[in-house]
Amino acid sequence: MALGVRERVQGVLAVVVALVAVAGVVAGCAAAGATPRPAGSDATQPPTVTTTAVPGRADVDPGGEISVTAPDAALRDVALTGADGRPIAGAVTPDGHRWAATEALGYGKPYTWSGVAVGADGATTPVAGGFTTVSPERVVRAQFAQPDDATVGVAAPIAIQFDGPVADKAAAERALQVRTSVPTEGSWAWLPDDALGSRVHWRPKEYWQPGTVVDVAADLYGVDLGGGAYGREDLTNHLTVGRSQIVRADVASHRMVVIRDGQQVMDVPASYGLGSDPNRITRSGTHVVTEKFDNKRMTSAQYGYDLIEHWAVRMSNNGEFIHANPASAGAQGSSNVTHGCVNLSTADARAYYDTAIYGDPVEVTNSPVQLSAADGDVYDWALDWDTWRGMSALS
Secondary structure, three states: OOOOOOOOOOOEEEEOOOOOOOOOOOHHHHHOOOOOOOOOOOOOOOOOOOOOOOOOOOOOOOOOOEEEOOOEEEEEEEEEOOOOOOOOOEEEEOOHHHHHHHOOOOOOOOOEEEEEEEOOOOOOOOOOOEEOOOOOOOOOOOEEEEOOOOOOOOOOOOEEOOOOOOOOHHHHHOOEEEEEEOOOOOEEEEEEEOOOOOOEEEEEEOOOOOOOEEEEOOOOOEEEEOOEEEEOOOOOEEEEEOOOOEEEOOOOOOOOEEEEOOHOOOOHHOOEOOOOOOOOOOOOOEOOEEEEEEEEEEEEEEOOEEEEEEEEEOOOOOOOEEEOOHOOOOOOOOOOOOOOOOOOHHHHHHHOOOOOOOOOOEEEEEOOOEHHHOOOOOOOHHHHHHHOOOOOOOO
């Protein structure tokens, strides 16, 4: 998917200064060194100057294109200056016809143009006027859930969390771009958020192809997110999809199988959630590994335990882990007695722990309760593709 470039032009104003045509030119009024025009010729026509930030406007997008263009003249000494007197960094194109800012402007700040456009015949038009950038009621910060430059598993979603509500989700989504090294069909989906903000995930239709390089751009600075909110900053995220490692966790067989790059590398006894208690049943569906701990404190007031468990790999945010549990050793491979986790021997749990990475899928089968939105923040693969795609604000 090609990475697009966001061009948001607030408005274009053509500043045209015209001299009144006269039938003759008095020699004494001619510019020094210029040859007076013969009687009856057209007067010199000043060049046209256009700016993307309209002079007088008070709601200019500070993250959009800020430029001056003189198609029939050369720009000289163009500057855009803030109230503090500091010029904004910018560059002129090689032909001299266009100057563009190369840094973003601040929110709620006044800026002033200066400079001149000089035509081939020496006629000039000043580059002048001022404008003010938009002043948001609030600024919303976005953050990627996955670390930058990470190697991830084949089920890894791209997750972005906003620290405030996003009313105009379509505007936000248009600012998000995903580029992949191999063609990959995927879609953004907006998920319910319990953190009083907003969150959006992108997942491929099928598991990622191993080795895919993924670059994400969130060009959110200056974007009107609705409700008086604007994006705080632009973000980027670079990921590499690692080897394919899929856990197949069959509740009925009481075993856990690990398939790496198409080859079975583990087949070990396990105990899953107690089937007679709906609250303890290990959920069926594709879970996603998000984090892991050498030692993890696990507590439950409902079931009265407070334990430190070892080699714990989180596979959902509802309390489900794959971890070592010597206390359930007698049940591993024969019955399900846990509180929803996948219990392994210490040796097997350590062996799996050492290979697990963010984004690895854990496919749980043959339990009567399905993974759903009630089970935490990464249930992306529990939704069929049409449902997922329909949760895009641009669908």
